[in-house]
Amino acid sequence: MEERTIEGRDEVGQHAEACARARCAQVQCNEQGGNVMNRPDGGEPTASQKIYSVWWENGRLTFLDQTRLPEEVVREEQTSAEQVWDSIKRLKVRGAPAIGIAGAYGLYLGARGLKELPVERLLARVEEIAAYLDGARPTAVNLSWALKRMVRRAKGSGEHGDETPAILEHLREEAEAIHREDMELCRGIGEAGLPLIREGAGVLTHCNAGALATSILGTATAPLYLAHEKGVSFRVYADETRPLLQGARLTAWELMEAGVDVTLICDDMAASLMASGRVDLVIVGTDRVAANGDVANKIGTLGVALLARHYHIPFYVACPSTTVDLATPSGEQIPIEERDPEEVRFFGARRTGPEGVKVWNPAFDVTPHELVTGIITERGILGPPYERSLRSHP
Numbered sequence: 509m510e511e512r513t514i515e516g517r518d519e520v521g522q523h524a525e526a527c528a529r530a531r532c533a534q535v536q537c538n539e540q541g542g543n544v545m546n547r548p549d550g551g552e553p554t555a556s557q558k559i560y561s562v563w564w565e566n567g568r569l570t571f572l573d574q575t576r577l578p579e580e581v582v583r584e585e586q587t588s589a590e591q592v593w594d595s596i597k598r599l600k601v602r603g604a605p606a607i608g609i610a611g612a613y614g615l616y617l618g619a620r621g622l623k624e625l626p627v628e629r630l631l632a633r634v635e636e637i638a639a640y641l642d643g644a645r646p647t648a649v650n651l652s653w654a655l656k657r658m659v660r661r662a663k664g665s666g667e668h669g670d671e672t673p674a675i676l677e678h679l680r681e682e683a684e685a686i687h688r689e690d691m692e693l694c695r696g697i698g699e700a701g702l703p704l705i706r707e708g709a710g711v712l713t714h715c716n717a718g719a720l721a722t723s724i725l726g727t728a729t730a731p732l733y734l735a736h737e738k739g740v741s742f743r744v745y746a747d748e749t750r751p752l753l754q755g756a757r758l759t760a761w762e763l764m765e766a767g768v769d770v771t772l773i774c775d776d777m778a779a780s781l782m783a784s785g786r787v788d789l790v791i792v793g794t795d796r797v798a799a800n801g802d803v804a805n806k807i808g809t810l811g812v813a814l815l816a817r818h819y820h821i822p823f824y825v826a827c828p829s830t831t832v833d834l835a836t837p838s839g840e841q842i843p844i845e846e847r848d849p850e851e852v853r854f855f856g857a858r859r860t861g862p863e864g865v866k867v868w869n870p871a872f873d874v875t876p877h878e879l880v881t882g883i884i885t886e887r888g889i890l891g892p893p894y895e896r897s898l899r900s901h902p
């Protein structure tokens with residue numbers, strides 16, 4: 509993996525220029541991929557740990573630009589809350605846990621220059637920036653969860669009598685803690701789900717709930733990476749995931765980078781694949797789990813769950829507890845993001861639908877809890893009734 513980093517600019521408006529510079533390859537890179545090869549905890553990374561979607565080092569935030577994968581591996585520096593908002597909106601950084609981490613750093617970036625503000629005005633501004641960042645994408649609860657946590661930390665610090673510089677320090681610490689904790693959560697999911705990955709198994713996944721979507725290891729992929737490290741031999745099938753091809757561009761790419769046996773299929777091949785007997789279990793990620801166990805995930809997940817039920821294939825959902833939203837009673841209340849119709853009228857750069865054709869483009873769907881065999885979290889595999897199991901393992 510050859511990786512490049514482009515330096516960020518203060519204004520979102522200067523972004524295009526930065527991207528153009530990246531295309532000219534006027535960037536820093538080294539054979540080992542620069543920063544991404546260093547584990548934040550100082551340990552040696554394994555093959556599956558070399559991909560960091562969000563990187564924070566010496567006060568610099570960079571994202572691996574996921575819109576450019578798999579053709580280009582480019583890190584882009586983020587220097588403002590506006591730029592982070594834009595990166596979340598455009599899916600440069602994406603996946604529920606990753607946008608939570610990104611939002612937390614984005615809030616810190618938006619606040620860190622406000623050293624001269626009196627505490628009361630700083631706290632008001634922190635709330636404003638949090639509300640602004642929260643508006644980037646509505647479905648993944650991790651974004652609002654992380655931003656609320658950041659605001660709470662700032663307010664708590666203010667109530668404790670801290671001055672503005674100390675509050676800003678605490679905001680930085682909180683973002684770093686959210687980032688670090690996600691690494692532990694992903695590892696916990698991996699350990700909990702590991703027994704599901706048996707020798708010779710065929711595992712189907714949808715979208716990208718991998719390392720790219722989190723701090724490290726992913727959620728749906730965490731058991732796969734740990735099984736691979738232990739030498740278990742298994743196959744992964746990645747749905748391509750129209751319209752934006754996260755399965756093809758991202759899941760297939762990162763699993764190949766780690767040396768995991770992965771086969772790419774078009775979304776409409778999943779039924780035949782299951783009918784052929786090659787799928788032993790499905791594992792997907794989720795953007796929000798409602799209190800009754802309904803799960804929102806990338807559009808198309810519901811279809812996969814229905815097929816799995818038809819073919820008597822276990823359907824698992826993997827997520828950290830930060831994706832569980834007990835305040836949302838059922839899937840009906842989960843806000844579903846609708847995205848630009850052009851994403852459907854085009855296949856990548858090529859127009860495939862008539863100009864102006866009506867389009868429906870929900871980014872997510874809701875799989876009812878009845879179709880979910882188990883929810884793999886860092887605390888273990890939760891089973892139905894989810895009303896109870898989610899509350900006892902919040």
Ligand code: MRU
Binds near residue numbers: 599716726792795805
């Ligand atoms: O629109 P995306 O690419 O952000 O959608 C991501 C997903 O649906 C993932 O499966 C989900 O966020 C879980 S990530 C561990």
